[in-house]
Amino acid sequence: MDVPEGPDRPMKTRFLKIDRESLGLAELRLISGVLRNDGVMVCPTETFYGLGVLAFSENAVKKVYRLKERELGKPLSVVIADIAMAEEIAAVLPPLFWTFSREFWPGPLTLVVKARPLFPKEMLGPGGSLAMRIPDAPWLRDLIRHLNAPITATSANLSGTGEISRPEDIIEIFKGKVDLIIDGGRTAGGLPSTIVDLASDQPRLLRAGAVPLSRLQKYL
Numbered sequence: 001m002d003v004p005e006g007p008d009r010p011m012k013t014r015f016l017k018i019d020r021e022s023l024g025l026a027e028l029r030l031i032s033g034v035l036r037n038d039g040v041m042v043c044p045t046e047t048f049y050g051l052g053v054l055a056f057s058e059n060a061v062k063k064v065y066r067l068k069e070r071e072l073g074k075p076l077s078v079v080i081a082d083i084a085m086a087e088e089i090a091a092v093l094p095p096l097f098w099t100f101s102r103e104f105w106p107g108p109l110t111l112v113v114k115a116r117p118l119f120p121k122e123m124l125g126p127g128g129s130l131a132m133r134i135p136d137a138p139w140l141r142d143l144i145r146h147l148n149a150p151i152t153a154t155s156a157n158l159s160g161t162g163e164i165s166r167p168e169d170i171i172e173i174f175k176g177k178v179d180l181i182i183d184g185g186r187t188a189g190g191l192p193s194t195i196v197d198l199a200s201d202q203p204r205l206l207r208a209g210a211v212p213l214s215r216l217q218k219y220l
Contacts, residue, residue, distance in 0.1 A: 010176025020184040044184035046136045048163035049156040058120035070159045077131035078150035106136040108193035108210035129199035165189040
């Protein structure tokens with residue numbers, strides 16, 4: 001007899017090993033099926049492993065907060081496939097957005113802009129703002145295009161603990177807690193993405209990271 005999943009029973013976690021340069025159609029369909037059913041995946045990015053769900057799904061987004069033990073007042077960022085997707089989900093893209101996106105995307109620069117009313121309130125920052133970036137991870141951009149929807153980009157860890165780059169550590173922590181673990185090998189690590197707020201009257205640095213301040217200072 002099957003025992004139903006519950007708060008005291010682990011869920012069945014699927015495992016998938018991928019080539020981070022590209023995905024096959026079967027892999028795209030498998031991952032997309034998990035996410036479209038409000039599932040949670042752990043996946044490699046160009047820096048660390050992250051927790052990914054469909055960013056439009058309130059149910060899936062709340063699962064991420066519970067998994068990370070994250071305060072609801074702390075918004076989540078998203079990864080997008082291309083500039084066209086940024087235009088679809090943003091209410092306003094200020095002139096500096098185009099400068100930064102041309103120079104730093106794909107890459108570890110997260111830009112905060114005003115969002116269209118498409119997202120769960122938990123995703124959004126002050127004034128309905130949303131943090132987004134195009135990742136320098138070809139397989140992840142392929143997946144986002146296939147889904148035609150942004151994916152959450154928060155690090156796969158418990159709030160207050162360090163980011164994770166080794167798949168064996170991910171498996172130890174998240175097996176039985178997420179629907180899918182995607183093993184892309186050890187990630188580069190280093191610093192998380194730099195975050196710049198473009199939704200306020202004056203652009204400002206919210207978090208120092210992989211893109212050094214020296215490259216941004218002339219704009220800020």
